Amino acid sequence: MATVTLTTPRSARANPGAPFLPGFVPHELRTNNAKQQTLAYAPGGETDKPLTARQKMALPKIDLSVLEHLNNPFHRYDLSSRSFTHDEKREMKDSARNTYRPSLQPAWLKHDRHVLRFYAYFQEAVHENPKESFRIRACNVYFYLEDGTMMVSEPKVENSGITQGTFVKRHRIPRPASLGGGMYGFEDLQVGRRISVYSRVFRLIGADAYTRSFYETALGHEMPENEELPMDSFSAADLPDDEELVSARRATLQEAKEYNEIAVGGCCRNEKLQQYLENDRKVLRFNTFWDDHTKYGSRKYYTMHYYLADDTIEMLENLPRNAGCAPYPIFWRRSPLRKNPYIAPAPGMLEPPPLIYKPEDLIVGETIDVLGREIVLYDCDDFTRSFYQSYMGLEQASIKIDHPALTHVKLRYPPYNGFGSEEDSLASCKGLVCKPPRRDEQKELADADKVLRFEAVLADDVEENETRRFVVAIWLGDDSVGVWEIKQRNSGHSEGKFASKSRKKNPATGKWFKPEEFYIGATVAISASPFHLKGADEKALCYMEEHSSQFAVSNVDAILFKLRGLKEPLQKQSGFVSGADLKKMAEERGVPLCEHEVLTLSRRFGRYVWIFGKAAVDAAKLAQALE
Known part of the structure; x- marks a missing residue:
C-alpha cells in the first residue's frame, strides 16, 4: 500500500521532503513583485521610462553635424525633437568631461569673449547756430566674434549737455541693400572705411592692438595706421x-x-604813482621761519614786511640770546623779491622779465623761496588779516608751530695718526690722563697657546709669485695675525717673516680680522697682498670642528641643510664622489660650496689626504645623512 505524505500550505512552498518541525524549515527569500511604471513625462512630451540602467537612452555623440547645428544661435528654439532633461545633460557633461573642447570648435566657444574694437566718429548737423554748422562725435564700435553682433557706444563727456553712452545696442546689424544686403561681418570693418548703421554713416579711424593682430592672423593683411579725429568749430574754440x-x-x-x-x-x-598815493605807509607783516638742515643748523625765525606802496619786501632776523650767530639784523634788504632770480654773467646783458612776489602769493601755511631757502609763513598781524579779507575775501589762518627739540651734535674722534695702537690713541682723546685699554684677560689665558695655521699662496696673478708658499697663522688669544714664507729653491725670495704678528684690519670690512674669516678657500688681504688659503693643519681643522658654532664652514648640520636637494643625485652615485664633482653638483643646483665645506664632508663621510690635497665623499653615507 502506498505511503501518503501530509503537507501544509507553509511546507508546500518549502522543501516538500522536510518535516514540519522547528529547525527543518528553510528561510524564504521574498522579492518585490510590484509592477513598475513605464510611462514618464519629459519636457519634449511623453516617453517610456527605462526599467534598468542598461535600458537607458543612448546619449548622442558630439560630431560635426551637431556642431554645425549648435553654431546657429537659434538652436535653442528648435522643437523638432525632444529636449534633454537635466539628468541627461549632466550625464552628457560627465561623459565629455575630458573632451569639452572639440577639434572643430563652434564660434560661440572658439571666440568666447573675443571683441574687436574700432574707433569711429560721425558728423552731426547743427542748425540755427552762427558759430558752427556741424559737430564731430567720437564713438567706439564693438564687434563680438562669438555671434557676429555689434554695438556702438559713445564715451561720456562731463557737462557736455548731450545724451551719451550706448548709441546702438548689441545685435546683428543689417547691411544696406546698396552694399549687398545681409549682416555686417568682421570682413566689412577696416580702418579708413565708412559703414552705414540705420542711415547714419560712421567712419572708422582706428583700432586697438588685439583687433590688428586678429586681422593679421585671420585675413593675412595689415590694417592702415590710425587717423586723427577731425576738429570741428566747437572743439577748436575751446583750445x-x-x-x-x-x-x-x-x-x-x-x-x-x-x-x-x-x-x-x-x-x-608814472605808473606806480596811484599805487603809492593809495597805499603809502601800509605794510603787511608775516611771521616766518626757516629750518636749516645742515650739520650744525637749527630753526631760524624772521619777520617779513611787505610794502604795498611799491611791492617791496623786507625780512628782519629774530635771533634769541646766546644763539651763537652773527648779530646781523636784516636778512633781506627792502627790495622787490623775484620768483625767478637771475644773475647776469656780464654787465649789460639782457635779463628775462622779472616775476615779483605779489600779495596773492603770500598765504599763511605756504612757502616762498628767498635765496634758495624755503621760508614758511605761519602767522600774520590783524591789519594783514583785514587787508586780505577786503582785497581777496580770504581769511588768513594762524598756524601753531612746535619748536624743534634741541639736539647736541656729538663731535667725532680724530683719525688714527699711526703712532702706537689705535686703542692708545683713542684713550688720549677721551681724557687728559691716558689710561691703558682694557683687555680680555680671560680669553688671553684660555686661548694663549691656540694657533690656527693655514697654507697660502699669493693671488695677485704675478708669474714670479706662483711658486711661493706661505704660512698664515692667527692667534686665538688676541686675534693677532702673522705671515711667514716657506723656503723654495731657486725662487729668488728669501724665507722668513713676511708680516709680523699683530692685529690687522680687513680692508673689505674695515674691522679687525676675526678667526672665523680664515678657512680653506678664502682670500684675505694682509699687508696689501691677497693670500688664498689652500690648506690647514690637523690641529686647526680639529679645533674648528669642535667649535662648529663659531666656524660655519665646519658645521656639518648647516652644510647638510644646504645640500638637502642633492639626495636623489647622490643616491644614483656609487662608491666615492670626489670633492670637485660634489662641488660641481651643488653649484648646478644653485648651492655654492667652498673648499673647506667639501673638506668637512669628506672628513665626516669619506676620506681626506691632506698631503695630496684630495678629498672624497662616500655617496651612500652622505645620502643617508640627508634623509
Whole structure:
C-alpha cells in the first residue's frame, strides 16, 4: 500500500521532503513583485521610462553635424525633437568631461569673449547756430566674434549737455541693400572705411592692438595706421592760446604805444604813482621761519614786511640770546623779491622779465623761496588779516608751530695718526690722563697657546709669485695675525717673516680680522697682498670642528641643510664622489660650496689626504645623512 505524505500550505512552498518541525524549515527569500511604471513625462512630451540602467537612452555623440547645428544661435528654439532633461545633460557633461573642447570648435566657444574694437566718429548737423554748422562725435564700435553682433557706444563727456553712452545696442546689424544686403561681418570693418548703421554713416579711424593682430592672423593683411579725429568749430574754440605768446604780444604793443606818445611830445607816465598815493605807509607783516638742515643748523625765525606802496619786501632776523650767530639784523634788504632770480654773467646783458612776489602769493601755511631757502609763513598781524579779507575775501589762518627739540651734535674722534695702537690713541682723546685699554684677560689665558695655521699662496696673478708658499697663522688669544714664507729653491725670495704678528684690519670690512674669516678657500688681504688659503693643519681643522658654532664652514648640520636637494643625485652615485664633482653638483643646483665645506664632508663621510690635497665623499653615507 502506498505511503501518503501530509503537507501544509507553509511546507508546500518549502522543501516538500522536510518535516514540519522547528529547525527543518528553510528561510524564504521574498522579492518585490510590484509592477513598475513605464510611462514618464519629459519636457519634449511623453516617453517610456527605462526599467534598468542598461535600458537607458543612448546619449548622442558630439560630431560635426551637431556642431554645425549648435553654431546657429537659434538652436535653442528648435522643437523638432525632444529636449534633454537635466539628468541627461549632466550625464552628457560627465561623459565629455575630458573632451569639452572639440577639434572643430563652434564660434560661440572658439571666440568666447573675443571683441574687436574700432574707433569711429560721425558728423552731426547743427542748425540755427552762427558759430558752427556741424559737430564731430567720437564713438567706439564693438564687434563680438562669438555671434557676429555689434554695438556702438559713445564715451561720456562731463557737462557736455548731450545724451551719451550706448548709441546702438548689441545685435546683428543689417547691411544696406546698396552694399549687398545681409549682416555686417568682421570682413566689412577696416580702418579708413565708412559703414552705414540705420542711415547714419560712421567712419572708422582706428583700432586697438588685439583687433590688428586678429586681422593679421585671420585675413593675412595689415590694417592702415590710425587717423586723427577731425576738429570741428566747437572743439577748436575751446583750445587755449599760448599764455607766453599773448603776454609777449601785449608787452610789445604797450612798449610801442609808450614810445609813440613820447615821440609826439608826451611825458613819461608814472605808473606806480596811484599805487603809492593809495597805499603809502601800509605794510603787511608775516611771521616766518626757516629750518636749516645742515650739520650744525637749527630753526631760524624772521619777520617779513611787505610794502604795498611799491611791492617791496623786507625780512628782519629774530635771533634769541646766546644763539651763537652773527648779530646781523636784516636778512633781506627792502627790495622787490623775484620768483625767478637771475644773475647776469656780464654787465649789460639782457635779463628775462622779472616775476615779483605779489600779495596773492603770500598765504599763511605756504612757502616762498628767498635765496634758495624755503621760508614758511605761519602767522600774520590783524591789519594783514583785514587787508586780505577786503582785497581777496580770504581769511588768513594762524598756524601753531612746535619748536624743534634741541639736539647736541656729538663731535667725532680724530683719525688714527699711526703712532702706537689705535686703542692708545683713542684713550688720549677721551681724557687728559691716558689710561691703558682694557683687555680680555680671560680669553688671553684660555686661548694663549691656540694657533690656527693655514697654507697660502699669493693671488695677485704675478708669474714670479706662483711658486711661493706661505704660512698664515692667527692667534686665538688676541686675534693677532702673522705671515711667514716657506723656503723654495731657486725662487729668488728669501724665507722668513713676511708680516709680523699683530692685529690687522680687513680692508673689505674695515674691522679687525676675526678667526672665523680664515678657512680653506678664502682670500684675505694682509699687508696689501691677497693670500688664498689652500690648506690647514690637523690641529686647526680639529679645533674648528669642535667649535662648529663659531666656524660655519665646519658645521656639518648647516652644510647638510644646504645640500638637502642633492639626495636623489647622490643616491644614483656609487662608491666615492670626489670633492670637485660634489662641488660641481651643488653649484648646478644653485648651492655654492667652498673648499673647506667639501673638506668637512669628506672628513665626516669619506676620506681626506691632506698631503695630496684630495678629498672624497662616500655617496651612500652622505645620502643617508640627508634623509
